[in-house]
Amino acid sequence: MSAALAPYLEKLDVALADKNVFTDYLNIAEQKTGLPKRNIVLGVIAVTIVWLAIGIGSSLLCSVVCFVYPAYKSFKAVESPQGDDDTQWLTYWIVYSTFNILEYFTDLLLFWIPMYNLLKCLFLLWCMWPIKNNGSILVYQKVLRPFLLKNEDKIDAKLDKVTGKVNKYVDDAKREAVAFADSSAGQALSAGVQVASANATEQLNDALNDSDKDKDI
Numbered sequence: 001m002s003a004a005l006a007p008y009l010e011k012l013d014v015a016l017a018d019k020n021v022f023t024d025y026l027n028i029a030e031q032k033t034g035l036p037k038r039n040i041v042l043g044v045i046a047v048t049i050v051w052l053a054i055g056i057g058s059s060l061l062c063s064v065v066c067f068v069y070p071a072y073k074s075f076k077a078v079e080s081p082q083g084d085d086d087t088q089w090l091t092y093w094i095v096y097s098t099f100n101i102l103e104y105f106t107d108l109l110l111f112w113i114p115m116y117n118l119l120k121c122l123f124l125l126w127c128m129w130p131i132k133n134n135g136s137i138l139v140y141q142k143v144l145r146p147f148l149l150k151n152e153d154k155i156d157a158k159l160d161k162v163t164g165k166v167n168k169y170v171d172d173a174k175r176e177a178v179a180f181a182d183s184s185a186g187q188a189l190s191a192g193v194q195v196a197s198a199n200a201t202e203q204l205n206d207a208l209n210d211s212d213k214d215k216d217i
Helices: 003-015 022-035 037-054 056-079 084-105 116-128 135-150 153-180 185-214
Strands: none
Touching: 003 022, 003 037, 022 037, 037 056, 037 116, 056 084, 056 116, 084 116, 084 135, 116 135, 135 153
16 A cells, blocks of 8 residues: 555655745644654545545635635646646536536535545546546546537537627617716706715815814814
8 A cells, every 4th residue: 555655655745845935834733843844744635535535614724725726737837838737627627517507507416525625625636637548637638628529619609699698688788877967967966966975075075174173282
């Protein structure tokens, strides 16, 4: 068992040797506790697994683990000149979004699965794991990509139809807003707002002046 884990522990040690904010805090924790950084990280991972399995708020913890780190890595990918990491994290977000949609509609069934949040977190960790063919690559290539390519034209047509309706509603709302502003009621409302604003400003200035006078006394 230890031999099988050795390569992963070596990669963990290499990652912990890097200089960044995370390792800086780990160095402080190592100095305070006297425990090696590797043991601290492994302990946190163990506590997280137990929490995801039986803890209160495990759903929130799973969302944080599977969103915050990919979001930060996506930021790093956008800022880097290479394009491979952009594709990697875009693929993850496609799978992540699809999973969340499916989860929303099957929540009543998934609720009864024991340790569901732990299983969900493990699945998404597999999807973001930094290997060539991680979960997101496999799910995208084997499931999502064929489905999207087959239905791309239909999806585009639906999106165009919805977008057209939304734009129409927005344009209608703009016209109604302009018509109301030009009407007598709209002008009266605008004048009332201006008067109320002027009165509020005057009262605020008076209060500030009274406060200054009290300080002088």
